[in-house]
Structures are given as C-alpha cells and as structure tokens.
Amino acid sequence: MSKSPFIGDTEFFPGIGAIPFEGPGSDNPLAFKAYDAGRVVGGKTMAEHLRFAVCYWHTFHFTGLDPFGPGTRHYAWNDGADPMDAARRRLDAAFEFFTKLGVPYWCFHDVDLAPEGGSLAEYEANLAAMVALAGERQSETGMKLLWGTSNLFSNPRFMNGGATNPDFEVVAVAGAHVKAALDATVALGGENYVFWGGREGYASLWNTDTKRELEHMATFLRQARDYGRSIGFEGTFLIEPKPMEPMHHQYDFDAQTVTGFLRHHGLAGDFKLNIEANHATLSGHTFAHDLRMSADAGLLGSIDANRGNAQNGWDTDQFPTDMNDCVQAMIVVLEAGGLGSGGLNFDAKLRRESTDPEDLFIAHIGGMDAFARGLLIADRVVNHPRYRNLKKDRYASFDAGAGAAFERGELGLAALRDHAAAATEPGRISGKQELVENLINDLMFAEL
Ligand code: XUL
Ligand code: CO
Numbered sequence: 001m002s003k004s005p006f007i008g009d010t011e012f013f014p015g016i017g018a019i020p021f022e023g024p025g026s027d028n029p030l031a032f033k034a035y036d037a038g039r040v041v042g043g044k045t046m047a048e049h050l051r052f053a054v055c056y057w058h059t060f061h062f063t064g065l066d067p068f069g070p071g072t073r074h075y076a077w078n079d080g081a082d083p084m085d086a087a088r089r090r091l092d093a094a095f096e097f098f099t100k101l102g103v104p105y106w107c108f109h110d111v112d113l114a115p116e117g118g119s120l121a122e123y124e125a126n127l128a129a130m131v132a133l134a135g136e137r138q139s140e141t142g143m144k145l146l147w148g149t150s151n152l153f154s155n156p157r158f159m160n161g162g163a164t165n166p167d168f169e170v171v172a173v174a175g176a177h178v179k180a181a182l183d184a185t186v187a188l189g190g191e192n193y194v195f196w197g198g199r200e201g202y203a204s205l206w207n208t209d210t211k212r213e214l215e216h217m218a219t220f221l222r223q224a225r226d227y228g229r230s231i232g233f234e235g236t237f238l239i240e241p242k243p244m245e246p247m248h249h250q251y252d253f254d255a256q257t258v259t260g261f262l263r264h265h266g267l268a269g270d271f272k273l274n275i276e277a278n279h280a281t282l283s284g285h286t287f288a289h290d291l292r293m294s295a296d297a298g299l300l301g302s303i304d305a306n307r308g309n310a311q312n313g314w315d316t317d318q319f320p321t322d323m324n325d326c327v328q329a330m331i332v333v334l335e336a337g338g339l340g341s342g343g344l345n346f347d348a349k350l351r352r353e354s355t356d357p358e359d360l361f362i363a364h365i366g367g368m369d370a371f372a373r374g375l376l377i378a379d380r381v382v383n384h385p386r387y388r389n390l391k392k393d394r395y396a397s398f399d400a401g402a403g404a405a406f407e408r409g410e411l412g413l414a415a416l417r418d419h420a421a422a423a424t425e426p427g428r429i430s431g432k433q434e435l436v437e438n439l440i441n442d443l444m445f446a447e448l
Contacts, residue, residue, distance in 0.1 A: 007099070007137060008092030012076055016361055018100050024448065029362050034448065035372035037102065042334070042379045049333075049375055051343030052368055053105035053146040054098055056112040058317065058349035059360060060090050066352055073355050083115035087130055095137045101364055105146035107194075107345050110181040116155065120173070124180050131184045138188060146192060146343045147238065147274075147302065148185030150177040153198030153246065163220035164200045164213035164251065171216065175223070182228050185235075191341040192302055193228060194274055195221065196240040201247035214251060218265040225270050236341050237267075238274035238301045241290065243283035245315050254283040255290040259297045272301030276347055277325060278308035278315050288328035295336035302342025303329070305367060319348040319363045326374030327381070327444060334375075334382050344371055373448060380443045390436055394429070 022031035037047040063071025063078075077089035091113070098106055113134065114126035138144065152162030152174050160166055162174035185193050200217060202208035225237060239262070241252045252258050255273055262268040273294040280290035287307075294300040307325060309316045320326060333339055346367050350359050381387050397403045402419050405411050411419070 007095040007140065008089075010076075010089070010092065012089075012093035012096055013100060013357060013361070016100060016358060019102055019361065019365060030358065030365065032365060032369055032372070034369040034376070035365075041375055042383075044338070046372055046375060047104060049338065050368070050371055051105060051146070051339055052103040052371075053107050053343050053345040054094075054101065054103050054364065055345055055347050056094060056106065056108040058347065059097065060094050061112060062349050064350070064352035064355075069352075072352050073350070084126060084129070087114050087126075088133060091130065091133055091137060095141055095143065097360065098143050099141050101361060101368075103364075103368075104142075105144050105343050105345070107145070107147050107149070109149050109151040110177060110184065111151045111154065113184070120176055123177070127180050127184055131187050135188055145185065145188040145190040146345055147194045147235075148181050148188065148190045149194040149196065150174075150181035152177060152200075153196075158199055161197075161199045161201070161213070163197070163217050166209070166213070171220070175220070178220075178224050179227060182224065182233060183231065186228075186231050186233050190233075191235045191343075192238050192274075193224075193233065193235060194238045194240055194302075195224075196242065196274075197250055197252050198242070198246055200252065201244075201250035203248050214261075217251060218261070218267070221267055221271065222265070225267065229270075236301050237271045238342070239271055240274040240276055240279070240304065241283070242276065242279040242315075245282065254280065254285060255293040255297075259293065259299055262299070268297075268299060272299045272342075274302040274304060274342070275300070276304035276306065277320060277329075278306050278317055279304075281308045281310075282313070282315060286328070287325050288332055291329055291332040295332050300332070300336050300339070300342070302339060303333075303344050304347035305329075305344045305371065306346065306348040317347060317349045318351070319346065319367045321366050321370050323370065323373065323377075323444060326370045327377045327440065330371065330374040330378035331381055334378050376448045377440075377444050380446070381440055384439065384443065386439055387436060390432060394431075 016030060020031050021036045022028055022033065024033050026033055035046060037045060039046050041049060063073040063075060065071045077093040078086055080086055094106065110127055114130040116123045117126050152158050157170055157173060163171060165171050165174065182193060202210065228237065239252055239258050241254050241258045242250050243253045244250055255275060258273055262271050275290045275294055277287035280287045291300060305320045306317045307320045307322055309318065346364060348363065348367065350363055398407050402411065
C-alpha cells in the first residue's frame with residue numbers, strides 16, 4: 001500500500017492528513033470519535049461490519065448547484081479545458097480523499113469517471129482509459145470498488161427513460177452504456193452493480209404504456225444479468241428503489257414493490273436491493289422500514305446512507321447524523337446477518353453553504369461516526385434479553401399446537417371457527433412499545 005500522503009503530482013487537500021481515531025474524548029473535527037476500524041463488535045471489526053464507501057458523483061462533481069443558482073465551491077481538479085485531463089485530476093483527488101479518510105470502498109457512475117464525448121465509440125474509449133487508470137490507483141492504495149453503475153438519466157437522450165424509453169433507439173443506447181459500465185465494474189473487481197431507475201417511470205399516464213414499459217424493464221434487466229454473468233461478474237446486481245423525483249412515478253417505488261417485481265420476473269437472488277434512506281422516506285416509509293422489508297425477503301443487498309429533510313418532499317441527500325435512524329438501520333443489518341457483499345455508501349452531498357475544503361472530510365467523518373455509534377448501540381440492543389424476548393414471546397402462540405398447525409397451512413376457516421368456539425374470549429396482551437422504546441434510549445445513552 002502506498003505510504004504517500006497523496007496520489008499523483010498534486011495534493012488536492014493540503015493541510016489534511018490521514019484521519020485518525022481519537023475516541024470520544026477528542027474535540028478535533030478531523031478525527032473519528034467512534035469509528036475505530038479495527039475495534040471488534042460481535043465477532044467482526046467495525047470496518048468489516050460497516051464497509052464504508054465514498055460516492056464519486058456528489059463528492060467530486062457536485063459543487064453546490066441548485067435550481068436557484070450555480071455551485072458555490074471551487075474544486076481545483078475541475079480546472080482546465082480538456083475534460084479527460086480534468087477526469088484524471090479528479091481521479092487523483094478522489095483517491096487522495098479515499099485514502100486520507102480511510103474508507104475501504106468507492107462507487108461511481110460511468111459518466112462520473114469519464115466524460116461521455118461526442119459518440120458511443122468515444123464514450124467507450126474514454127471510460128476504458130479512465131478504468132485502466134482507476135485500476136492502477138486501486139492497486140497502489142488497496143481501495144476496492146463497492147459498485148459501479150451507468151447513469152441513464154442525465155443525458156437529454158434519456159429524458160423519457162433508459163430501459164423503459166418508448167423509443168427502441170434509446171433503449172439500445174442504454175444497453176450499450178450498461179454493457180460498458182458492467183465491463184468497467186468487472187475490470188475493477190466491483191462487488192456489486194447498481195440500477196437506479198431515475199427516469200424509469202412516467203410523467204403522465206395519458207402518454208405511457210406502463211404494462212409494456214415494465215415488461216421492457218424486466219427484459220433489459222435479464223439481458224444485463226446474462227451479459228454480466230457471461231463476462232465473469234459474480235457479484236450482486238442491485239436495484240435502488242425510489243418512488244419519484246425526477247419522474248412523477250418511478251417503477252421501483254419502494255422495497256416491497258421491487259421485491260414483488262424481482263420475484264415475478266424470476267430475478268430475485270441475482271438481484272437484491274440497495275436501500276437509500278432518503279428514498280425510503282420519500283415513499284412515505286422510514287429508512288428502517290425499507291431495510292426490514294428487504295431483509296425479510298432475503299434481499300437486503302446494500303445501503304445508500306444519507307437522510308432527508310422531514311419538512312420537505314424532495315431528495316436532499318444530507319449526510320446521516322440522526323442517531324435513531326442509524327441505530328434502527330444497524331439493528332436490521334445485524335439481525336439480517338450483515339451486509340454480505342454490500343456496504344454503506346455515502347450517497348450524500350454537502351449543503352450548498354458548506355464551502356470549506358475540510359467540509360467534505362467533516363461530513364464523511366460525521367456519517368462514519370454516526371453509523372459506528374449505531375453499530376455499537378444496535379449490538380447492545382440485539383443482545384439485550386428484554387429486546388430479544390419481546391418479539392419471541394409475542395408470537396409464542398404460533399410455536400406449538402393449533403398456532404403451529406395454522407402456520408403450516410393446515411387449519412382452514414372452519415377449523416379456526418371450531419377452535420375459537422371451544423376457547424374463551426382472548427385476553428389482551430400488551431404490545432410493550434413504550435418499554436422497548438425506553439430500553440433503546442437507555443442503551444443509546446449508556447457509555448459506548
Ligand atoms: C439518486 C441516487 C443515485 C443512485 C445511483 O437519487 O440515489 O445517485 O444512488 O444512480
Ligand atoms: Co443512491
């Protein structure tokens with residue numbers, strides 16, 4: 001592993017070194033207070049549990065543009081007229097950032113890494129050149145790729161969708177881009193491949209054949225799976241649900257919708273879910289709800305860690321700092337047996353008003369500490385007898401006798417009727433919600 005404090009010729013984050021773990025007593029904003037990569041929790045290190053990733057798009061492209069004004073941050077790697085030159089400088093800045101922060105993984109879209117250029121051939125050549133360079137940077141630093149993806153939503157040609165575009169010519173370009181992004185992901189040893197269907201949905205039912213578009217989506221995903229497997233991709237394909245924005249309605253609405261779709265089309269297993277906190281809340285659920293539904297289906301693949309703003313209705317992609325969210329999320333992850341080949345990718349961006357170079361570090365440190373604390377607290381919760389027994393005891397009537405026979409599907413309505421007729425009126429059994437809520441607060445604020 002390279003010992004140099006930065007990669008390439010230029011240091012893009014001067015004055016900031018490797019972020020140390022200083023523990024809860026520290027008030028250094030550029031140190032971890034809770035994330036101690038090697039600390040063992042429940043038999044695995046924090047690094048093994050959390051598998052943090054930095055995303056390329058928000059971190060190295062997004063300078064603060066919003067619908068009311070341009071970006072507010074100056075990123076030196078964007079300087080210069082030649083887009084491939086900027087791409088190479090951005091890559092060096094990214095690997096400097098990853099290694100100083102001390103995350104093991106990164107994630108990218110094809111067009112984050114390399115400019116698209118003016119033709120399909122140029123797009124493929126630019127991407128291949130940047131992938132070769134990224135491969136070198138990975139071997140120099142030990143960084144790994146959590147997932148790759150193709151951006152089928154920014155280029156105006158994709159305004160009506162990629163895989164579900166009503167024009168076959170656009171579907172063909174989408175296929176070419178997914179092929180190139182899969183090639184890139186395999187070349188970089190990516191452990192997963194993500195589909196976020198930003199424009200796979202509709203703006204109006206008046207002009208959309210939803211039945212046909214959903215069939216096209218399934219066919220496209222099947223072809224992507226088959227191509228990926230044919231070039232040696234052994235990782236997990238991930239669908240990232242989101243209900244809306246940019247479209248009025250997106251087909252991958254939420255975890256349960258995607259689970260039903262994958263099962264209906266025989267794709268579950270090859271495909272799992274990448275749950276993003278702010279997408280779950282946009283669909284009217286909590287982050288933990290969509291994680292729980294995915295885990296229950298055996299399809300929890302990975303997480304895009306961020307948070308929304310409870311007072312508005314769009315995707316704000318803020319860094320995750322809400323401890324209730326992080327604790328609940330990590331409880332689901334621990335109960336699911338971990339994230340497998342997935343990880344915690346910070347699909348989060350700085351606020352437009354955060355303009356200091358150190359803010360990128362501070363934001364990620366806060367997110368990593370929040371999930372590290374979440375892990376420590378969740379580990380206590382799932383091992384606490386009062387928590388463990390609550391659900392077990394609540395369903396104990398199905399463990400034996402008639403309840404177990406019902407679960408096996410052996411009791412019809414007539415048999416249920418006879419059982420009820422022979423029994424007395426059921427008693428009221430408290431749900432104990434407040435008891436468990438209090439327990440979680442007690443465990444949250446006990447010493448870590
Ligand atoms: C958009 C979003 C994407 C996906 C990858 O809301 O979350 O960045 O994670 O395309
Ligand atoms: Co995301």
